[in-house]
Each structure stands twice: as C-alpha cells, then as structure tokens.
Amino acid sequence: MTDTPRTRADDRTEAIRRTTLELAQEIGYAKLSIEGVAARAGVGKHTIYRRWPSKGALFLDAVLSPQQPDLDYPDTGDVMADLRTQIHHAVDLLGRPPFGPLFQSLIGEAQHNPAVAAELNERFTKPQEAKTVARLTKAREQGQLAPEFDLDLAMSILTGPLFFTLMVTQEPVTHEYVDRVLEALFAGMRPRP
Amino acid sequence: MTDTPRTRADDRTEAIRRTTLELAQEIGYAKLSIEGVAARAGVGKHTIYRRWPSKGALFLDAVLSPQQPDLDYPDTGDVMADLRTQIHHAVDLLGRPPFGPLFQSLIGEAQHNPAVAAELNERFTKPQEAKTVARLTKAREQGQLAPEFDLDLAMSILTGPLFFTLMVTQEPVTHEYVDRVLEALFAGMRPRP
DNA sequence: AGCCTATTAGAACGGCACGTGCCGTTGGCG
DNA sequence: CGCCAACGGCACGTGCCGTTCTAATAGGCT
Structure with missing residues (x-):
C-alpha cells in the first residue's frame, strides 16, 4: 500500500505543512509562531528550522505546496x-x-x-x-x-x-x-x- | 517666532514621527521597534503608546503625515x-x-x-x-x-x-x-x- | 510669583517567541 | 545487528512587547 515510498522525513515535512495551514487559518498569520506549530505538530523546533529558514518561508511553502x-x-x-x-x-x-x-x-x-x-x-x-x-x-x-x-x-x-x-x-x-x-x-x- | 502656536505635546509627536521615519529608512520596517524609536527620540515608551496603539499605526502616521x-x-x-x-x-x-x-x-x-x-x-x-x-x-x-x-x-x-x-x-x-x-x-x- | 496638575523620561516588570544548544531516544540503512 | 542521522523535548539567553511605577518637569491658573 505504499504507492509512493514514504520516508519518515517526508512525513514530518508534510505534517508540519498541514499544521501550519491549520494554525494559520485559526489564529491568522500574524499570531502564527514556529513555537506554536512545533507544539501542535508534536515536533521539535529544530525539525522545523532544519527545513525552513524562517516563519515566512514555512508559511509560503505550506500555502503553495498543495495548491x-x-x-x-x-x-x-x-x-x-x-x-x-x-x-x-x-x-x-x-x-x-x-x-x-x-x-x-x-x-x-x-x-x-x-x-x-x-x-x-x-x-x-x-x-x-x-x-x-x-x-x-x-x-x-x-x-x-x-x-x-x-x-x-x-x-x-x-x-x-x-x-x-x-x-x-x-x-x-x-x-x-x-x-x-x-x-x-x-x-x-x-x-x- | 511662534508663528504656529506649538505645545510641548506637538513637538514630541513631531519628533517621534521624524525619528520613526529615520529609523525605518536605516534598518527597514521589519526591524523597527517601538523600543528603538523611543530610545533614539529620547522619549519614554509610554509617550509613544499614549499616541499610537501599535507599531503599524505609528509607522503609517509617520509615513503619511508629511506626504x-x-x-x-x-x-x-x-x-x-x-x-x-x-x-x-x-x-x-x-x-x-x-x-x-x-x-x-x-x-x-x-x-x-x-x-x-x-x-x-x-x-x-x-x-x-x-x-x-x-x-x-x-x-x-x-x-x-x-x-x-x-x-x-x-x-x-x-x-x-x-x-x-x-x-x-x-x-x-x-x-x-x-x-x-x-x-x-x-x-x-x-x-x- | 508660586502652586498644582498633567505629562514626561526612564527604569523595571512579566510574558512571549526567537534561535541555539544539549540531552536521551528512535528508526532506517548498510 | 549495529551504527548514525534525525528526532522530541527541554532549557537557555536575548529582544521586544505592553504595562506599571517613580521622580522630575513644564505650563496654566490664581
């Protein structure tokens, strides 16, 4: 049932993107924080900073990736x-x-x-x-x-x-x-x- | 020499606006902080918060007032x-x-x-x-x-x-x-x- | 002139999020 | 099976927030 081979890293990336979108829709971009995303996603902050250099970059990727x-x-x-x-x-x-x-x-x-x-x-x-x-x-x-x-x-x-x-x-x-x-x-x- | 009657409050307001513009041009809006403006203008933070409700409002006023x-x-x-x-x-x-x-x-x-x-x-x-x-x-x-x-x-x-x-x-x-x-x-x- | 009241500068506060370390654990790959 | 990179979690120091306190000061009023 693994039509696309999924690594753990891919799963994390995807989960963080999804959580970012969720949170942004709930509280707005202005109040969005990397700390908040990490907490909600059950993920260490490092895991986010390793993938995206800033809140803006994360948000952009989260918004544009599925769209x-x-x-x-x-x-x-x-x-x-x-x-x-x-x-x-x-x-x-x-x-x-x-x-x-x-x-x-x-x-x-x-x-x-x-x-x-x-x-x-x-x-x-x-x-x-x-x-x-x-x-x-x-x-x-x-x-x-x-x-x-x-x-x-x-x-x-x-x-x-x-x-x-x-x-x-x-x-x-x-x-x-x-x-x-x-x-x-x-x-x-x-x-x- | 007071062609327009100036109160101390008017002077403060004007000085804060000017300092805001200066600082914004030097370091950019993103890095601008009310704390920084207050320090540069030689003014208490309270004096700023009494006049403008947020960094955004201050910045808008500073940009649009002379323009x-x-x-x-x-x-x-x-x-x-x-x-x-x-x-x-x-x-x-x-x-x-x-x-x-x-x-x-x-x-x-x-x-x-x-x-x-x-x-x-x-x-x-x-x-x-x-x-x-x-x-x-x-x-x-x-x-x-x-x-x-x-x-x-x-x-x-x-x-x-x-x-x-x-x-x-x-x-x-x-x-x-x-x-x-x-x-x-x-x-x-x-x-x- | 002398007081009186509001405003001021400045310091300090608790709170939050930043970005970066350091742990002990986990999971995928050779 | 054993290694190693990535991980979650925690704590740290920093910076700025918005607020509160205090002492100094300025300007209007009598």
Missing part, C-alpha cells in the same frame, strides 16, 4: 470565454476563505521579506503569468486579438486591477467586476475592422 | 497628458527610495493589520482615487472620453497594473510602462466616431 495545479486555463477556442472562466476561478480561490486570507498574508509578508517575495514569484506569479500569456498567444495566432497588441501588458491589465482591489482597497471582487475589466480591455484588444 | 499634498493633478485641458504627468510623478515617488520602500512596507503591514488597512484607505488610497476620478469626470464632460465609460473602472485599470508590478512582481515601473498602460486603456476609452 499549484488548481488554476489552469480551459481552451474552448473562445478566448474571451476562457479568460472569463479562468479568472472567475482565480478570484473565487484567492478572494475568499479559506485561501483568500492566506494569500493575502503571503503577499503582505513578501513586502518585508525579499526571499519570500522571490519564491512567491517563482512558484506562483510567474507560472500563472506564463499560462495567461500562453493562452493569449494562441488566441492571437487564431486572429481573435489584434496582432500588434502587447500580451504581457494585457496580462498586467487583467491581473492588476484584481490584485489592487483585493489587496489595497480590500473590497470583495465580484464576477461582475471581472467581466467589466475584461470588457474594457477587449475594447482595446479586438482586431480593428 | 499628503504631493500628488495633485495638473489640469492643462488634455486628459491624456495630465494623467501621464500625474502618474509619472506617482510612480517616481512610490517606486524608489526614500519613499518607495516605506510605502511597500506600509501596504505589507496593511495585509496583516485591518486597522492599518482601513486608515491607509482613508488617508491615502481613497483621496487619491477621488482625485483621479474627478479629473476623468471633467474630461468626460468635455467630450474627451466616451460618455458611457465607467470612470471608477478606468481608475482601477490605471492604478492596478502599477501596484501589481510594484508589489507582486516587484520589478521597477518605468515611465514607458506607464505610457503603455495609458495607451491600452485609451484605446477602449476614446469616444467612438
């Missing part, structure tokens, strides 16, 4: 519809519990801790950007977008306002709001007649 | 040009030392601390948004923008990508990048022939 594969793009042939679907999924995941507050804290931590910022970029932001640009590129090749349009810029204009609303104004992001951003962007992206 | 009036819009009659000028100023101020790192930490803190988030909104974000929307409204009245365009949305699309770049990808924001966002936005905002 990577969830935000993939559909490809029905209709860019507009596919972007809509994808971004609706994204704001649902990132904008509400349980993961919304965790991501929010993660980005907050990245503002103080360059190592966390770099890893967040590497493991979350960049791959996600790449997926969006790839989907847009395909659409452009099929003539659904103006050939001269800058797709990296399009990605920023799609993503930026959502993050701004989520992180700065801290209002909820509705599907309707996403649709309006998409519409505004497409007004400038559609191929000219 | 409020700096980001006003010109009005030359040409929206595009005025927005350009204004946003160039904004990214210069918010994107580089000495104020860039301070603002970055401030937004980071707002992700953990709801009170800081609320006051940041009240004292910085909302007023700034209002100025942008006001400038856009005037432009729309003069027929420079499509009458049906949602100006709050326009403001988000202008601001969002800049914050996204500054805070999430943490790459420098160039004037050229600002220009490209503006151009893309205006492609959808111009009045239809």
